[in-house]
Amino acid sequence: MNFSNIIGHDNFKTAVKSMLATERFPYSILFTGPEGIGKRLSACILAAALNCRSPNEDGACGECVSCRQLASGNHPQVYFIGSLKNEEELKIELLEGKEIVIQNLIPPNVSGARTTVKLSIEQMREATRLSTLKALGDGKKIFIFDDIADASIPALNSLLKVLEEPSPQTYFFLITNREVSLLQTVLSRCRRMEFLPLDRESMKNFAESRLSGEDISEEMFDAASGSPGRLTRYIKASKVRLQKIPPEKFFSEVKSWYKGSDPEEKILMLLEVEAAAFRENPNPEGYRRVTLIEKALADLKMNASTDLTISNLFLKLGAVDL
Numbered sequence: 269m270n271f272s273n274i275i276g277h278d279n280f281k282t283a284v285k286s287m288l289a290t291e292r293f294p295y296s297i298l299f300t301g302p303e304g305i306g307k308r309l310s311a312c313i314l315a316a317a318l319n320c321r322s323p324n325e326d327g328a329c330g331e332c333v334s335c336r337q338l339a340s341g342n343h344p345q346v347y348f349i350g351s352l353k354n355e356e357e358l359k360i361e362l363l364e365g366k367e368i369v370i371q372n373l374i375p376p377n378v379s380g381a382r383t384t385v386k387l388s389i390e391q392m393r394e395a396t397r398l399s400t401l402k403a404l405g406d407g408k409k410i411f412i413f414d415d416i417a418d419a420s421i422p423a424l425n426s427l428l429k430v431l432e433e434p435s436p437q438t439y440f441f442l443i444t445n446r447e448v449s450l451l452q453t454v455l456s457r458c459r460r461m462e463f464l465p466l467d468r469e470s471m472k473n474f475a476e477s478r479l480s481g482e483d484i485s486e487e488m489f490d491a492a493s494g495s496p497g498r499l500t501r502y503i504k505a506s507k508v509r510l511q512k513i514p515p516e517k518f519f520s521e522v523k524s525w526y527k528g529s530d531p532e533e534k535i536l537m538l539l540e541v542e543a544a545a546f547r548e549n550p551n552p553e554g555y556r557r558v559t560l561i562e563k564a565l566a567d568l569k570m571n572a573s574t575d576l577t578i579s580n581l582f583l584k585l586g587a588v589d590l
């Protein structure tokens with residue numbers, strides 16, 4: 269769980285390594301840049317390095333109590349505050365088959381699976397309250413906010429005070445892919461770390477280490493525009509498009525396709541792939557597919573039955589091998 273798990277982003281790695289070495293570490297850092305390029309992973313790995321009991325020049329050791337707690341999502345002083353749904357966990361895959369599990373500090377408590385969850389004022393208040401409590405032992409308290417631009421103005425205002433005067437050994441990592449929509453008062457209190465899209469070589473490295481065995485076309489690489497997260501989504505989504513489902517498995521496949529995730533999000537993934545294919549090669553069939561997916565998305569937003577909408581969509585897209 270050290271810096272070598274971050275592909276690309278050499279500027280970030282160099283900057284934080286020197287900050288860690290001099291012990292002049294900023295209390296609040298803004299991780300800014302496009303989605304899917306490793307900001308969340310970098311924030312977690314930095315949190316691990318800050319709290320590691322025996323860190324080395326490459327960051328956290330990965331073996332001590334703190335590292336193990338962090339990797340399993342049970343660190344008592346590293347808090348993730350984001351738009352994960354209740355009970356939902358987020359797993360960030362590392363090299364060598366390891367992973368970091370992230371759990372929400374405070375569940376956003378949303379009703380209805382399809383609501384877009386944003387950082388709520390309750391989450392922010394609870395985070396700021398916890399940030400004023402004394403850190404345990406010689407550990408450091410770290411609050412990771414993802415995506416901070418989702419927070420409302422009152423929620424951000426409640427954070428401002430603690431950003432201005434953080435308690436000792438307390439750190440704030442703010443992640444966003446929409447820096448322009450953040451309050452200037454928040455930005456001015458953070459050390460800014462910009463994450464740029466990965467270059468072609470780093471993308472190839474990513475594909476070799478994390479997506480080995482996957483069939484990745486050059487078009488997918490281009491469409492991902494330097495975002496490993498986007499590339500991974502394209503691959504997942506393209507499987508739905510390319511693989512035919514045998515009829516006897518159709519209904520179970522429909523259910524398992526979106527199981528454990530937001531159906532709207534899954535359909536959006538599919539839409540991205542079909543839209544990218546259509547842009548590459550505009551043709552009536554591509555247009556028909558994009559329109560069908562957009563219609564399904566609109567139906568879901570109108571609270572149509574999820575199973576029915578997705579079954580219909582799959583049938584019309586020819587996913588079933590009739």
Ligand SMILES: [Zn+2]
Pocket residue numbers: 319320321322323328329330331332333334335
């Ligand atoms: Zn460690």
